[in-house]
Each structure stands twice: as structure tokens, then as C-alpha cells.
Amino acid sequence: MQKLKKHYQNQRVWVIGATDGIGKALTLKLDQLGAKLILSSRSKDKLDALAHSLSTQAETVAFDVSKYDEFLTAANEVLGKSVDRIIYLPAYYEPAIVEKISLENFQNTINTNLNAVFYLIDAVLPYLKNDKNCQLAITASVAGYIGLPKSQPYAASKAAVINLVESFKAENQNLNIKLINPSFVKTRLTDKNDFKMPALMTPEFAADKILNGLVSSSFEIHFTKKFTLVLKLIKILPYKIYFRLVKNIK
Numbered sequence: 001m002q003k004l005k006k007h008y009q010n011q012r013v014w015v016i017g018a019t020d021g022i023g024k025a026l027t028l029k030l031d032q033l034g035a036k037l038i039l040s041s042r043s044k045d046k047l048d049a050l051a052h053s054l055s056t057q058a059e060t061v062a063f064d065v066s067k068y069d070e071f072l073t074a075a076n077e078v079l080g081k082s083v084d085r086i087i088y089l090p091a092y093y094e095p096a097i098v099e100k101i102s103l104e105n106f107q108n109t110i111n112t113n114l115n116a117v118f119y120l121i122d123a124v125l126p127y128l129k130n131d132k133n134c135q136l137a138i139t140a141s142v143a144g145y146i147g148l149p150k151s152q153p154y155a156a157s158k159a160a161v162i163n164l165v166e167s168f169k170a171e172n173q174n175l176n177i178k179l180i181n182p183s184f185v186k187t188r189l190t191d192k193n194d195f196k197m198p199a200l201m202t203p204e205f206a207a208d209k210i211l212n213g214l215v216s217s218s219f220e221i222h223f224t225k226k227f228t229l230v231l232k233l234i235k236i237l238p239y240k241i242y243f244r245l246v247k248n249i250k
């Protein structure tokens with residue numbers, strides 16, 4: 001942790017999705033590293049409680065990322081002062097099999113997980129072009145690598161986010177853009193899973209991986225490697241072998 005201090009101390013970092021799970025663990029660690037934080041999520045009460053619990057009082061900006069106007073207003077407020085990093089985490093997750101996806105689940109997932117990332121890019125790109133030192137890190141998921149059973153519509157939304165962030169970086173190679181792809185982390189989100197999750201991590205472990213990844217030269221921050229590398233390998237297999245492998249996943 002201490003060796004990370006030189007990268008984060010006194011940096012102004014905007015954590016979007018700060019009040020739970022990975023975002024909360026990141027917030028607590030960034031506070032220990034001496035960062036000056038701006039915290040966002042929908043819940044004003046949780047944001048205020050978290051901000052007060054930190055060693056340096058954080059700013060809070062409550063908004064819903066799936067609402068375009070709210071996103072623009074929040075970005076204008078935060079980016080009125082200089083920001084060193086923007087770490088983006090919000091997501092909606094209600095796992096289903098393809099034939100049983102409700103309209104509500106589909107719409108919430110696409111609005112929160114995909115549309116909001118387009119809003120994010122639209123809202124912050126002018127700032128990033130003006131301040132090329134500012135980093136934007138967007139969280140997708142290894143669920144977006146391949147179409148596994150019982151993972152929709154979340155997995156499709158995350159595949160789209162990976163694709164979008166790849167295009168965004170390809171078109172803006174002079175900007176500091178990172179893609180974060182975690183595997184299973186124990187949070188309220190994965191508490192919905194009814195299967196044994198391989199290589200399940202704590203949010204604190206995930207936060208350490210992200211904080212190290214953000215100061216590395218890699219575009220993609222993926223962890224835990226023992227799981228992500230297997231998925232990357234499965235991804236390049238012929239479909240015939242892939243479908244045989246996943247046939248018995250229930």
C-alpha cells in the first residue's frame with residue numbers, strides 16, 4: 001500500500017459508484033493513500049455517511065448515472081475544478097436465462113450498464129481532451145468475454161461496454177483510458193448468484209488490484225488472473241469445443 005502513496009496522495013479522484021462493494025473498498029483505500037475524493041452514487045444518505053467516515057472529508061455528488069441530464073449536471077459540477085482520475089463502477093445485475101428475461105430487467109440493465117457509459121464518455125470527453133493527464137477508468141466485467149449460461153442480460157451489456165471502451169481508446173490513444181474487468185468479487189451484486197463462484201475475491205483484494213493497475217501501463221486491468229486467463233483461453237477455442245464445455249453448467 002505505502003508504495004502506492006506517491007501515485008495517489010493529494011490527487012483529486014472522482015469515484016462513481018462509491019457507496020458499496022468494490023467502489024467502497026476503493027474509496028477507503030484511496031482515503032488511506034491521501035487522495036482527495038469526490039464520491040457519487042444515487043444514495044445521498046450513504047454518500048454523506050461515507051464522506052464523514054473518511055480521514056479527509058470528501059465531496060459528494062448524488063445522481064443516477066442512467067439519467068443523461070443528471071450525468072451532465074454532475075460532471076459539470078465536479079469537473080469545474082481539476083480532477084486527476086475518474087473511476088466508474090455502477091452496474092445493475094439480475095441474472096436470468098435468455099428465455100426468461102423480464103422487460104424491466106432488460107431495460108434497467110441496458111440503461112445502467114451500457115447507456116450510462118455512453119453518457120459518461122459524452123460528459124467527460126471535453127475535459128479529458130483539455131487535461132490529458134486525467135485518467136478515466138471504466139469497469140466492465142469478465143462476464144463480457146464470452147456468452148456463458150445464466151448470465152444475461154448483464155453479460156451482453158458488459159460485452160458491449162468492453163467493445164465501446166476498446167473503440168474509445170482506439171480513437172483516443174493519447175488519452176489515459178483504462179478498462180477494468182474483474183472476475184467474481186463478494187458484494188451485494190454477486191450475493192444474488194445461486195452457484196459456487198470460482199476464485200471469489202474480497203472487495204479489498206479487488207481494490208488493491210485496481211489501484212495497482214491504474215498506475216501501470218496496461219490498458220486492461222483484469223483479475224484474478226487464474227480465472228481471467230482461463231476465460232481468455234476459452235474465448236479463442238472453436239465454438240464446437242466451447243459449447244461442449246459449457247453444456248453442463250446449470
Ligand SMILES: NC(=O)c1ccc[n+]([C@@H]2O[C@H](COP(=O)([O-])OP(=O)(O)OC[C@H]3O[C@@H](n4cnc5c(N)ncnc54)[C@H](OP(=O)(O)O)[C@@H]3O)[C@@H](O)[C@H]2O)c1
Nearest residue numbers: 017019020021022041042043064065090091141184185187
Ligand atoms: N462483484 C463482482 O463480482 C463483479 C465482477 C465483475 C465486474 N463487476 C463490476 O464492478 C462494478 C462494481 O460492482 P460491485 O459488485 O461493487 O457493485 P455494488 O456493490 O452493487 O456497488 C455498485 C455501486 O454503484 C452505485 N450505483 C448503482 N447503480 C447506480 C446508478 N444508476 N447511478 C449511480 N450509482 C449507482 C451503487 O450505489 P447506489 O445503489 O446507492 O446508487 C454502489 O455504490 C460493476 O460495474 C460490476 O458490474 C463486479
